[in-house]
Amino acid sequence: TTATTRPRALVTGASTGIGAATVRGLRAAGWDVVATARRVERLEALAEETGCTWIAADLTVADDVTRLAAAVVEGGPLSAVVNNAGGAIGADPVATGSPEDWARMYEMNVLGTLRVTQALLPHLEADGGGDVLVVTSTAGHEPYPGGGGYTAAKHAERLIPLTLRQELVGRPVRIIEVAPGMVATEEFSLNRFAGDADRAAAVYAGVAEPLVADDVADVITWTLTRPAHVNIDLVIVRPRAQATSTLVARET
Ligand code: 8X3
Numbered sequence: 001t002t003a004t005t006r007p008r009a010l011v012t013g014a015s016t017g018i019g020a021a022t023v024r025g026l027r028a029a030g031w032d033v034v035a036t037a038r039r040v041e042r043l044e045a046l047a048e049e050t051g052c053t054w055i056a057a058d059l060t061v062a063d064d065v066t067r068l069a070a071a072v073v074e075g076g077p078l079s080a081v082v083n084n085a086g087g088a089i090g091a092d093p094v095a096t097g098s099p100e101d102w103a104r105m106y107e108m109n110v111l112g113t114l115r116v117t118q119a120l121l122p123h124l125e126a127d128g129g130g131d132v133l134v135v136t137s138t139a140g141h142e143p144y145p146g147g148g149g150y151t152a153a154k155h156a157e158r159l160i161p162l163t164l165r166q167e168l169v170g171r172p173v174r175i176i177e178v179a180p181g182m183v184a185t186e187e188f189s190l191n192r193f194a195g196d197a198d199r200a201a202a203v204y205a206g207v208a209e210p211l212v213a214d215d216v217a218d219v220i221t222w223t224l225t226r227p228a229h230v231n232i233d234l235v236i237v238r239p240r241a242q243a244t245s246t247l248v249a250r251e252t
Contacts, residue, residue, distance in 0.1 A: 013085030015042035017185035021217035059112035069119035077127035102149035129172025181238030206250030
């Protein structure tokens with residue numbers, strides 16, 4: 001890599017929410033960005049809007065990740081992988097949560113990040129190094145009632161950056177975790193509650209000002225644009241109205 005090469009990132013979960021905002025943020029900061037998600041129409045619209053490129057992939061399918069990684073490598077040097085794809089299913093207590101839901105959340109959040117990271121690490125280390133960023137959650141730091149399978153998956157997911165940072169110490173790779181709390185995005189809570197708009201809206205009801213996707217994208221862009229010797233290990237970011245997963249100030 002020469003000093004004049006533009007940095008280039010892969011952003012997963014780019015069709016909406018924090019992922020789409022991160023594509024916009026990095027593009028605004030002058031990066032080349034490859035966006036990936038399952039929904040082609042969303043990726044096409046984002047490419048039209050931001051000038052990013054895109055590759056459709058389902059990160060729960062190993063062959064898709066292999067194909068994605070090959071196309072990313074083909075496209076040139078890579079400065080960062082932003083592992084943002086993930087999500088929650090339901091808010092059942094441990095006593096009644098479905099093992100299938102727990103497995104799906106593990107697949108999406110943990111194994112998706114693992115596959116993408118494994119596939120692209122060698123390429124990140126080439127050409128002077130690069131960054132692995134994982135968007136986890138405050139759910140990866142504190143359990144809460146009804147968090148069950150999601151908090152379990154997010155705790156497991158954050159073991160990927162925590163372990164990698166030890167395994168790769170001294171190598172030209174920065175390992176960054178960004179853990180957002182309450183972020184009002186278009187789809188996170190809607191997906192969690194299987195399209196139940198009332199339940200999704202209740203998550204943010206009365207909260208003075210939840211974070212929005214751009215707030216988190218801004219943090220992500222900041223961590224990636226520090227000088228190469230500066231590794232931002234972890235940023236926990238919540239709205240001012242939130243102290244913990246369950247202690248949230250609401251206007252009633
Ligand atoms: C989302 C934060 O509190 O809904 O990752 O688990 S929370």
